Amino acid sequence: MKKKYAVGIDIGGTTAKFGIVDRKGNILVQDRVPSNEHEVVEDFIDDMYAKLFPMIEEYGGTGNFVGIGMGAPNGNFYTGTIDYAPNLKWKGIIPIANLVEKKFGMVTKLTNDANAAAVGEMMYGCTKNIKHFITITLGTGVGSGIVIDGKIVLGHDGFAGELGHTIIRHGGRPHKTSALKGSLEAYASATGVRETAIEMLTEHPEVESLLRNYTINELTSETVYDCAMQGDTIANRIFEFTGQILGESLANFVMFSSPEAIILFGGLTKAGNLLLNPTRKHMEVNLLPIFQNKVKILFSELKEADAAILGASALVWDVKK
């Protein structure tokens, strides 16, 4: 009998969300536990088990499941370990896939959250028929998952696909946590948009802007978007600049793996064409002619609230094409 369900677990800095997913990408039931309250990871797993295992039994027990897929920061597919995740409480190398597999008695696979998003897109989203693509998650930071020939690119050690940390402006804006200067993430993230806003407002005090009505804490990518939609010059320039940086980076990525499509995902994509138009323009002008007018830039079709659980669950389906 074909197994019907998969478990998806998304471990974030404060919360772990988990749910039961069918082959079509419907989340049938979901719940969450805190992920920042347990000194040792075994206690966290016990708490999760107490809520998740009854859900599994409700759906026919482990025999009905292909397994458990997990996404976590610095999650390594090859080793099943979370390695030195800066935003998690458990330090060092945590063999979480093994621990979960033993506790639940189910096949368990792990990868980082950005790779999970790419696998989810391939299983349930807009790349069902695309074998070469890159997903870029534009959230607080910039995550990425690279798919070549229908397979996620993991690299020799499982850590491939850190495109948010590639340098796009030599000597540029310092990153808040890495020591790197001028990385994509320093610009094309919610945090980056806020910084660009502060920079532009400070550097051009003579230009009127609706953004000047907000306190510094209220200056977010959302307020910049609201002002841009009202025709505010600086707010529009901020998205133009963000799209330029993103587009230049995408051009470099295209010349690496020549994907058919790039899928954008995450909070910043709410800006729609305000972001997409300059992104596309600056990607195209920085490509060699053989790559021009070929690469689709798409917004993800997955609901943001569901995507993390879906992506994680997709790890255990056979997604080969």
Place this chain on the structure above:
Amino acid sequence: MKKKYAVGIDIGGTTAKFGIVDRKGNILVQDRVPSNEHEVVEDFIDDMYAKLFPMIEEYGGTGNFVGIGMGAPNGNFYTGTIDYAPNLKWKGIIPIANLVEKKFGMVTKLTNDANAAAVGEMMYGCTKNIKHFITITLGTGVGSGIVIDGKIVLGHDGFAGELGHTIIRHGGRPHKTSALKGSLEAYASATGVRETAIEMLTEHPEVESLLRNYTINELTSETVYDCAMQGDTIANRIFEFTGQILGESLANFVMFSSPEAIILFGGLTKAGNLLLNPTRKHMEVNLLPIFQNKVKILFSELKEADAAILGASALVWDVKK
């Protein structure tokens, strides 16, 4: 019976070199024909056939061969065509693999010269046991071949791996033929080293340099190397700068595909540690900690004179690991 030989053909802008290669990477016999004297590609193939087919017969005839591998500028593995190669006489899309296959009655595969170099490295060179690596050819231009999980990365259209054209200095040095500014190739090539020399000598007229004894035509990457070895300050700065640009680019590539090794190849590698030391240093400082002190930078073990034929021939062996 296991077939013993492969044919390798390397098509360049002025000459096509071809030879018969055994499984160990020995070129048993080789020859060449001009590649810029034939208005139509069929005439070129006829000329090559007249020299190459007798060689094949001398080695037991087509039954002893796995096939013909070809490397050519803009050669596309998927389609077997050379597409709009700027430095070849035959314009448009040339179905050369098909034509050669019919003429010789042998399986024929084509890819671009940089990808062929990577496949050659895997078959005969220093990456026999490495499944994730990138080769960078530092010649007149900068070519690249990317290998992930033992397979060359071709992308959705066969054109992946144009790393020489990725932008490393926003708004930087214009490329001579592409319209792109600040690409790796504009700096980390023989042409780029020469340009850096001219720039530095012009911008710092007060600094003494042995390089000032050469005419502008004599300023080449070789003369810069000679002067650097004699302790010349500007010549050493030129390699420091070239290595910085290359190292920063390599860091970006590592964060894409997390290779175990990067193989440098081509004329510029004669500079040895003059180039390698700054390259390694600037790669490391631009990597996230999870990638640091892991990636080997190696010089190719293939002789430059042989590499093009070897790389092309390697296309038809089964190089899967």
